[in-house]
Amino acid sequence: MKTIKVIKIGGNIIDNEEALAEFIKDFATISGPKVLVHGGGKIATKLAEQMNIPVKMHEGRRITDAATLDIITMVYAGKINKNIVAQLQAHHCNAIGFSGADGNTIVSEKRPIKTIDYGFVGDVKKVNTDALEVLLNNNITPVFCAISHDENGQLLNTNADTIASELAIGLSTVFNTELYYCFEKNGVLEDVENEDSVIENINIESYKTLKENNIIFEGMLPKLDNCFHAINKNVQKVCIGKSEMLFHTNNKHTTITK
Numbered sequence: 094m095k096t097i098k099v100i101k102i103g104g105n106i107i108d109n110e111e112a113l114a115e116f117i118k119d120f121a122t123i124s125g126p127k128v129l130v131h132g133g134g135k136i137a138t139k140l141a142e143q144m145n146i147p148v149k150m151h152e153g154r155r156i157t158d159a160a161t162l163d164i165i166t167m168v169y170a171g172k173i174n175k176n177i178v179a180q181l182q183a184h185h186c187n188a189i190g191f192s193g194a195d196g197n198t199i200v201s202e203k204r205p206i207k208t209i210d211y212g213f214v215g216d217v218k219k220v221n222t223d224a225l226e227v228l229l230n231n232n233i234t235p236v237f238c239a240i241s242h243d244e245n246g247q248l249l250n251t252n253a254d255t256i257a258s259e260l261a262i263g264l265s266t267v268f269n270t271e272l273y274y275c276f277e278k279n280g281v282l283e284d285v286e287n288e289d290s291v292i293e294n295i296n297i298e299s300y301k302t303l304k305e306n307n308i309i310f311e312g313m314l315p316k317l318d319n320c321f322h323a324i325n326k327n328v329q330k331v332c333i334g335k336s337e338m339l340f341h342t343n344n345k346h347t348t349i350t351k
């Protein structure tokens with residue numbers, strides 16, 4: 094089985110033109126099949142504020158009304174996705190931009206209303222890798238934004254970390270799959286203010302303790318939930334850290350184990 098790398102980059106790389114350019118230059122050099130997943134939540138928030146569309150988040154998830162769905166479609170599937178693809182082409186990495194509707198790759202269902210109505214937010218039901226396999230086997234790199242669809246014509250906003258873990262799980266039936274979450278810190282930290290306090294391994298037991306002691310909070314909670322979901326469903330390797338972990342083997346980072 095070939096090994097594939099599924100790599101997610103967060104807002105802090107996308108936000109910064111220089112950091113993104115540097116990342117893309119390095120990403121283009123990765124040999125073998127690879128998939129890039131990008132967020133862009135901070136850029137969508139900025140644009141919504143400029144347009145006087147109220148931004149509402151609940152437990153790290155964006156409450157997505159019709160106006161917000163328009164914005165995130167333009168920002169994620171349009172501006173960010175197409176810019177990344179163009180920059181990859183400039184580094185001779187042939188890439189194609191995807192939302193989950195393209196190639197029917199990521200099917201989700203609108204999150205049911207319980208105490209909170211998230212609006213047009215989707216929970217992933219199914220990943221179809223057929224179209225992706227054809228591209229990957231022809232050395233073409235899919236670039237995914239954080240949008241899925243419900244097979245009834247409705248686009249749905251879906252957290253980029255979840256898109257990455259679900260794609261990794263789907264691809265793990267045909268590839269030996271590695272999942273990398275790149276963000277602005279060296280990994281999961283014992284003390285969020287101290288970059289030298291990387292926790293090199295987290296398993297489900299230590300995760301519980303870290304949560305109880307409030308060492309892990311906010312965006313890191315859903316990120317780690319996605320990591321454990323992936324590692325429990327056949328994804329061979331799951332890592333969190335700075336994107337440098339992909340290119341320098343001695344760069345400290347966090348590895349998730351069962």
Ligand SMILES: Nc1ncnc2c1ncn2[C@@H]1O[C@H](COP(=O)(O)OP(=O)(O)O)[C@@H](O)[C@H]1O
Pocket residue numbers: 102103104105132275276277278280281282283284285308309310311312313314316
């Ligand atoms: N123990 C921890 N170590 C590192 N980051 C943590 C920790 N606990 C909480 N965080 C927070 O999680 C954030 C990363 O989550 P998020 O913002 O969702 O990532 P992304 O940039 O990939 O979208 C960090 O910016 C940090 O503020």
Ligand SMILES: CC(=O)N[C@@H](CCC(=O)OP(=O)(O)O)C(=O)O
Pocket residue numbers: 102103104105131132133134135137153154155165214239250251252253254
């Ligand atoms: C449902 C939901 O919350 N979707 C996210 C998708 C973007 C994302 O995940 O971006 P980052 O990885 O940069 O945070 C949002 O709209 O913010």
